[in-house]
Amino acid sequence: xxxxxxxxxxxxxxxxxxxxxxxxxxxxxxxxxxxxxxxxxxxxxxxxxxxxxxxxxxxxxxxxxxxxxxxxxxxxxxxxxxxxxxxxxxxxxxxxxxxxxxxxxxxxxxxxx
Amino acid sequence: xxxxxxxxxxxxxxxxxxxxxxxxxxxxxxxxxxxxxxxxxxxxxxxxxxxxxxxxxxxxxxxxxxxxxxxxxxxxxxxxxxxxxxxxxxxxxxxxxxxxxxxxxxxxxxxxxxxxx
Numbered sequence: 001x002x003x004x005x006x007x008x009x010x011x012x013x014x015x016x017x018x019x020x021x022x023x024x025x026x027x028x029x030x031x032x033x034x035x036x037x038x039x040x041x042x043x044x045x046x047x048x049x050x051x052x053x054x055x056x057x058x059x060x061x062x063x064x065x066x067x068x069x070x071x072x073x074x075x076x077x078x079x080x081x082x083x084x085x086x087x088x089x090x091x092x093x094x095x096x097x098x099x100x101x102x103x104x105x106x107x108x109x110x111x112x113x
Numbered sequence: 114x115x116x117x118x119x120x121x122x123x124x125x126x127x128x129x130x131x132x133x134x135x136x137x138x139x140x141x142x143x144x145x146x147x148x149x150x151x152x153x154x155x156x157x158x159x160x161x162x163x164x165x166x167x168x169x170x171x172x173x174x175x176x177x178x179x180x181x182x183x184x185x186x187x188x189x190x191x192x193x194x195x196x197x198x199x200x201x202x203x204x205x206x207x208x209x210x211x212x213x214x215x216x217x218x219x220x221x222x223x224x225x226x227x228x229x230x
Contacts, residue, residue, distance in 0.1 A: 008155075043117075043204055043221030044156070088156060101219065105155035 003027050006089055006104030015113050019076040023089035023104045026070065030091040030102075033065045035074045038086045038106065047087070048074070079111045117222035119205050125228045131193040134225045136205030137186055146206040146219065147180055147190050156204070162188065163210075195229045202226050 006023045013019055021035075032051055036044035050056045053067045062075040072091075076083055089104040118137040126132055138145045146161040160170040162182045170180070177196070182188040192199055206221040 041224075041226075043206070043223050045221065046218050049218070101158070103156040103158075 001026060003102050004089065004091060004104045007107055008105050010108040010110060012110045012112060013079060015079060015081060015111055017079050017111075019074075019079050019083070019109060019111075021074040021076075021087050021089075021107050021109070023072050023091075024070055025072075025091055025102075027091075027093065027102075028067075028070070029093040029095070031094075032092040033063070033072050034090040034092070035061075035063055036088040036090055036103075038088060040085070044088055081111045081113050084110045117205055117207055117220055119203075119222035119225050121225060122223065123226045123228075125230065126195055128196055128229055129194045130229075131191065132195045132199075132227060132229075134190045134203050134205075134227070136188045136190070136222060138188070138205070138207030139209075139220055140186065142207035142209045142220075144208045144210055144219075145182060145188050146204075146208075147188070148204040148206060148221075150202045150204060150224070159190070192227075195227075197229045200228050 004023055004025045032049060034049040035047045037047045038044040048058055048061055048063045050063050050065050053065045056063045060077045064073040072089060086106040086108045088106040090101055092101040117139055120135045144161060144163055147159040148156050149159055150156045157172055159172045160180045161168055165182045165185055178192055180190045202224040204221050204224045206219045208219045
């Protein structure tokens with residue numbers, strides 16, 4: 001079993017829709033939870049991060065973490081064609097004094113005009 | 114800052130040839146990571162360095178792969194001999210680990226697209 005599970009999609013929705021992206025994980029040591037966005041033929045870039053459980057909002061994006069269920073989500077409101085990209089969840093913990101970061105496989109999202 | 118710089122951006126090589134990928138991390142960053150990305154396996158960590166010292170190379174697939182970081186501003190990932198199954202995008206990334214308050218932000222380069230035929 002992978003430490004981080006993410007549905008690779010693809011996911012296609014109409015412009016303006018609310019998008020929900022999710023990841024589950026198995027390692028309870030993870031404390032930082034991140035979402036990276038990767039445009040075609042580019043490197044991933046950090047979109048949002050949260051520490052421990054709770055919600056964090058940034059404009060049209062909301063990240064949620066439920067540590068009790070080992071489940072994290074990213075919501076995109078009023079989705080735009082420019083949001084079309086691959087979204088990767090990532091989680092980190094300190095293991096033996098060193099950073100351990102694990103990525104999900106990524107969900108490919110297309111917003112149709 | 115120019116960000117993480119990788120070269121070459123694209124490489125096509127024949128099976129059995131040596132491939133060297135290069136990376137210049139963001140100045141001042143203490144950590145450097147090499148990742149490989151494929152459709153089937155997603156983004157996989159190959160190796161990472163802290164202050165130029167390799168910390169964890171458990172992700173390196175086999176002895177054909179090697180990585181070095183001779184100084185704080187340069188790293189290489191070498192594949193010798195290359196095989197078709199090595200075809201992938203190889204990303205270099207760097208970060209300045211400040212502890213739990215940092216969010217552990219990692220900055221990626223634009224990748225080196227390798228095709229082995």
